[in-house]
Amino acid sequence: MSDARIVSWHANPSRPLYTPPPGAVDAHCHVFGPMAEFPFSAKAKYLPEDAGPDQLFALREHLGFARNVIVQASCHGTDNRATLNGIAKSNGTCRGVAVVDPAISDADLEALHAGGMRGVRFNFLKRLVDDAPKDKFIEVARRIQPLGWHVVVYFEADILEEMKPFLDALPGTIVIDHMGRPDMSQGPDGAELKAFRRLLDARESIWFKPTCPDRLSSQADPWDDFAACVAPLVADYSDRVIWGTDWPHPNMQDKIPNDGHVVDMIPRIAPTVELQQKLLVTNPTRLYWA
Numbered sequence: 001m002s003d004a005r006i007v008s009w010h011a012n013p014s015r016p017l018y019t020p021p022p023g024a025v026d027a028h029c030h031v032f033g034p035m036a037e038f039p040f041s042a043k044a045k046y047l048p049e050d051a052g053p054d055q056l057f058a059l060r061e062h063l064g065f066a067r068n069v070i071v072q073a074s075c076h077g078t079d080n081r082a083t084l085n086g087i088a089k090s091n092g093t094c095r096g097v098a099v100v101d102p103a104i105s106d107a108d109l110e111a112l113h114a115g116g117m118r119g120v121r122f123n124f125l126k127r128l129v130d131d132a133p134k135d136k137f138i139e140v141a142r143r144i145q146p147l148g149w150h151v152v153v154y155f156e157a158d159i160l161e162e163m164k165p166f167l168d169a170l171p172g173t174i175v176i177d178h179m180g181r182p183d184m185s186q187g188p189d190g191a192e193l194k195a196f197r198r199l200l201d202a203r204e205s206i207w208f209k210p211t212c213p214d215r216l217s218s219q220a221d222p223w224d225d226f227a228a229c230v231a232p233l234v235a236d237y238s239d240r241v242i243w244g245t246d247w248p249h250p251n252m253q254d255k256i257p258n259d260g261h262v263v264d265m266i267p268r269i270a271p272t273v274e275l276q277q278k279l280l281v282t283n284p285t286r287l288y289w290a
């Protein structure tokens with residue numbers, strides 16, 4: 001990996017045309033560093049410039065959101081201090097999702113809870129992590145249930161079938177990042193979205209994030225194929241969707257999205273006030289501020 005630090009976020013995003021409802025939650029974003037205080041993991045697969053909580057809160061204000069869920073990014077490994085720092089500075093307006101060493105003690109899990117963590121993330125992307133020990137993850141998922149936490153799982157559509165026994169073995173609520181990254185060029189009735197629907201139909205406690213048009217679309221902004229594929233999914237599973245910007249857009253340096261345009265995808269995938277309220281307020285509040 002090169003030592004050059006990467007910028008993957010827009011320097012001057014537009015103000016969205018869409019206004020989120022009061023209390024809206026950006027439920028998938030990250031913080032990077034600041035590195036001088038919170039160094040990156042020795043195993044990090046990318047080395048970003050600092051994108052700390054002050055930048056996150058300024059962007060949130062600009063985009064019209066009230067709260068954030070900060071998801072521990074892979075570049076910080078299992079050292080959750082940068083994410084905890086963001087939560088601590090937020091005056092109760094942030095919660096977090098941690099990445100933990102499966103050998104973590106109960107006392108350390110409880111300390112993460114006290115610091116505002118409400119879930120644990122299992123990342124299966126080979127370009128981001130060296131290993132993903134399923135047996136150990138299942139054990140972690142069991143141990144977090146008494147805390148009222150949920151599991152967030154990140155994988156790509158080509159391994160959905162092989163993920164099924166693992167997902168079946170996880171207790172409690174599961175949130176799938178970015179819908180398991182289906183191929184949007186196949187359209188709303190494409191094989192990968194159909195397979196994802198089968199997963200949702202088989203278990204009510206599987207939630208998902210209809211996020212990342214910039215990553216998943218086969219087209220340029222305004223990402224029309226994403227809107228066409230994702231709107232039916234949000235309509236059909238509206239009680240188990242949460243939304244986020246994905247700022248600072250890790251690894252998107254070659255296709256940096258305009259965050260204002262990312263927010264303007266919301267009314268295209270959730271066209272009614274009722275759907276927007278569930279996606280941005282009711283559902284994330286149930287998971288993170290209950």
Ligand code: 0GY
Nearest residue numbers: 072073074075128246250251
């Ligand atoms: C995302 C997606 C990515 C990165 C991470 O933890 C991470 O580094 O999640 C990615 O590169 O696809 O959701 O932020």
